[in-house]
Amino acid sequence: MTKNSKTLYEKAVHLIPGGVNSPVRAFKAVEATPIFITRASGSRLWDVEGNEYIDYVASWGPLILGHSHPAVVAAIQQTAERGTSYGIPTEREIEMAELIVDAFPSIDMVRMVSSGTEATMSAIRLARGYTGRDRIIKFDGCYHGHSDSLLVKAGSGIATFGIPGSPGVPEEIAGLTITLPYNDGAAVRAAIERYGDETACVIVEPVAGNMGVVPPQAGFLEELRKVTAEKGIILIFDEVITGFRVAYGGYQTLAGIEPDLTCLGKIIGGGLPVGAFGGKRDIMEALAPVGPVYQAGTLSGNPLAMAAGMATLNVLREETPYSKLEEKTAYLCGEVDRLLNEKGIPNHVNRVGSMFTVFFAPGAVFDFSSASASNTKLFSRYFQNMLAQGISIAPSQFEASFVSTAHSDEDIARTLEGVKKVL
Numbered sequence: 001m002t003k004n005s006k007t008l009y010e011k012a013v014h015l016i017p018g019g020v021n022s023p024v025r026a027f028k029a030v031e032a033t034p035i036f037i038t039r040a041s042g043s044r045l046w047d048v049e050g051n052e053y054i055d056y057v058a059s060w061g062p063l064i065l066g067h068s069h070p071a072v073v074a075a076i077q078q079t080a081e082r083g084t085s086y087g088i089p090t091e092r093e094i095e096m097a098e099l100i101v102d103a104f105p106s107i108d109m110v111r112m113v114s115s116g117t118e119a120t121m122s123a124i125r126l127a128r129g130y131t132g133r134d135r136i137i138k139f140d141g142c143y144h145g146h147s148d149s150l151l152v153k154a155g156s157g158i159a160t161f162g163i164p165g166s167p168g169v170p171e172e173i174a175g176l177t178i179t180l181p182y183n184d185g186a187a188v189r190a191a192i193e194r195y196g197d198e199t200a201c202v203i204v205e206p207v208a209g210n211m212g213v214v215p216p217q218a219g220f221l222e223e224l225r226k227v228t229a230e231k232g233i234i235l236i237f238d239e240v241i242t243g244f245r246v247a248y249g250g251y252q253t254l255a256g257i258e259p260d261l262t263c264l265g266k267i268i269g270g271g272l273p274v275g276a277f278g279g280k281r282d283i284m285e286a287l288a289p290v291g292p293v294y295q296a297g298t299l300s301g302n303p304l305a306m307a308a309g310m311a312t313l314n315v316l317r318e319e320t321p322y323s324k325l326e327e328k329t330a331y332l333c334g335e336v337d338r339l340l341n342e343k344g345i346p347n348h349v350n351r352v353g354s355m356f357t358v359f360f361a362p363g364a365v366f367d368f369s370s371a372s373a374s375n376t377k378l379f380s381r382y383f384q385n386m387l388a389q390g391i392s393i394a395p396s397q398f399e400a401s402f403v404s405t406a407h408s409d410e411d412i413a414r415t416l417e418g419v420k421k422v423l
């Protein structure tokens with residue numbers, strides 16, 4: 001049998017649930033079956049059949065420098081020759097901490113972990129341990145990894161207790177999570193008036209990226225900062241996507257708002273498994289071994305992951321590609337919007353920096369319910385035809401796509417040619 005994506009997928013589903021190690025990769029939301037990749041370089045991916053794709057998924061965000069950037073590859077190779085893990089401190093971990101602390105004014109201390117899920121899960125435990133309170137507040141459509149407290153959906157009505165977002169999440173745990181509509185300052189005020197004294201933290205994506213890209217409306221994050229400070233509630237910015245993506249110091253430096261804790265991941269690992277959480281010294285020192293809140297990891301601060309992440313951050317610090325990335329992405333989004341409008345296809349393109357989503361939505365998208373008004377059938381056809389044109393975008397209407405420094409003007413032009421043909 002010849003090796004192609006279809007035969008590999010048929011084999012994979014017997015051995016791995018759904019054939020994939022993370023559900024969205026199964027392409028179910030776009031009524032397709034996954035392609036299997038053999039290699040990648042710069043802005044391009046190649047599948048097992050030799051098809052070439054311009055990639056806007058970027059491993060879901062980490063690869064802001066594109067695939068196999070020479071500085072990142074060299075850092076991994078040189079590090080591997082000296083051993084891949086010691087479980088004993090290294091100087092590199094100090095250097096990584098310094099890079100993060102220097103980039104984020106709100107971060108005095110940082111702890112490295114191995115995924116974004118671990119970062120948010122640990123930040124919430126820390127917030128609960130530090131405040132001695134159990135309730136947490138999150139926003140509908142924001143994703144913070146898959147730990148029990150955070151895999152919670154909105155109940156019916158505003159400011160109701162959450163319901164489990166998956167079988168296996170106990171109702172008792174989901175019930176401690178209050179889920180509110182994104183961009184709804186009044187709902188936050190009402191919830192905090194009622195439950196503020198029992199609430200440990202508010203966790204938010206300062207730019208939502210996991211219901212598709214949804215920027216914060218003017219005043220929303222300021223309101224969160226104000227009401228949490230009044231009640232001694234810890235404000236957590238989940239910048240796992242936005243950290244080092246929308247600006248070197250994350251969205252918080254653009255907005256000029258200092259959260260108490262920040263979660264990072266994706267870009268800081270340069271394509272290797274990494275997360276981190278950090279913030280104010282007195283909160284961070286509640287963590288073991290200084291304080292009583294337990295958190296640990298066999299591979300935390302892993303040398304390979306530190307090397308890949310630091311190589312990425314150093315390129316970003318030296319080259320500050322952000323305005324150029326923004327310019328390229330704004331042009332791409334503007335043209336896609338124009339092409340869709342010419343065809344009379346209802347759409348709304350949301351973009352912040354180099355992250356964007358083309359919503360096939362009838363109106364503005366500012367929260368989960370307005371995002372949900374999108375025509376997902378139309379998106380599926382758009383996705384499938386784009387893929388056939390050699391352009392890989394996120395396989396769901398409710399995900400972000402990313403432009404990297406490796407995308408050339410020619411890549412963007414070819415992408416727009418592809419969009420034209422697809423429409």
Ligand SMILES: *Cc1c(COP(=O)(O)O)cnc(C)c1O
Nearest residue numbers: 115116117143144145238240241
């Ligand atoms: C990806 C993501 C996470 C989870 O990170 P993993 O490394 O997949 O566990 C958490 N929060 C946000 C905002 C994310 O985009």
